[in-house]
Amino acid sequence: MIDWTYSEGVYELTLATPPCNEIGTTMLADLRRFLDQIDRDAHTLILRSGLRQGFCAGADLRELYRGLCDAPKEQHGPQIRQFIDAIHGVMDDLDTLPLTTVGVVHGVCFGGGFELALTCDVLIAEKTARFCFPELRLGIIPGFGGIPRLRRDVGNGLIRDLLLSGRSINAKKAQAAGLVSQVVAGGEGITAARALAAQTAKFDPTARKAAKAFIKKLPADELLAERELFVRLAEGPALMAALKRFVESTDLRPYLP
Template sequence: MSQGASDSPAAGIHLSLHDGVHELALAVPPCNEIGSRMLAELERVLAELDPNAHTLIIHSTLRGGFCAGADLRELYHGLQATPPSEHAVQLRGFIDRIHRVMDALDMLPLTTIGVVHGVCFGGGFELALTCDMLIAEKSARFCFPELRLGIIPGFGGIPRLRRDVGNGLIRDLLLSGRSVGAKKALAVGLISQMVASGEGLPAARSLAAQSGKFDPTARRAAKAFIKPLPVAELARERDLFVELAQRPAMLAALRRFVESSELRPYLP
């Protein structure tokens, strides 16, 4: 559980600034699912970032974890309310909007640090992968369960992950649907630090203070050099996601998810 999770603020996304460090606290129950509300909030945050800040820390104040992924209930009900002939346009608009937000986070001139605890699945994993560095508390679990829905990760996850780790891990995550913990994530280079429960945010603040000591022009140049945006792969992913998401298999899987009586149906 990240620091502050026991007494979280009002639901929403909260941006603060102190000594050149922005902190973005995710607090949208049940587990920061990414839908229209979250996207609007992230777009607002991107517009409000101080150009003189040097670091952005993204963390969750919710006990359940960092982010459970896309808001599948909203997606299902939106498709149900739309004629099938319009699904492609609706899905394309949805996925293009998400990619604009994710790409903007990925390419920020600030140093970005993600603090992960608990669930970091699907779209939440993809959000975490936009960060320059990840700090995971021991409770963190990373997973791509999308094939269970008849789709692939669609928020830029695979191209971003391919930028950072080997294909063996990616194939395992994607084709098995299994999750990996913080220890394995550290071993394969997915995260930069593993810390005890409640220590993620203090560790991120310490890292941010160190990053803030560097010349800003050199820091931005270094980030641009070592973290290029995989444009062609991201475009192919969007096309493939929209193609797969129009099939009856995905709607049937979404219906099973929505109708599930399990407390956390997104868990493996």
């Protein structure tokens, strides 16, 4: 589901799960294992996708639908809560790593994939990147911590537009809004990320870690409130109906708005 390398203080973590790195229980477990063994004395983590289609299309909706179909209705809430609690644990750990985390985004960066990218300290977008929160079409809100993390970085006008319209924005608009720090040509994101890692390596480790902790607070109260609202909405009938339409779709890319 994922692959990683380590060299001279730099981890490169590559998402590698067709069709577009959907986040399900297996990827979640792989990310958890990676985080449990990462050397916190390293200085940089680069997170990227190895797939042509994009960074990540979001949660594995097909797996979610199968799991809910196989469980009694009274177990839907506890089952969803268990997964959401686990994913928040992984996302929060990524968010607060004492390394500089650099996300390299190309193509699709939707839903849970967008939320994963938002755990990074710095985002580098290739020109093909598109960012989107399509969750309202499923009768839910982003549930992996996306809104509180995005609120740290951009204004409420863009957040409301993304959430309430379900429209996507391109790399240029994302940079103008302050979401991404660099926009580069296709295929050049990893080069830019490695250059940033080389710069990070020059700094005193204590100062670097202190600076990150100071400028990037975890919005814990908002994350908890989002999680509770997500579970409440997910227990309603709208989610199952929307998931059924999704899995039965003949669209090659049904996650697109």
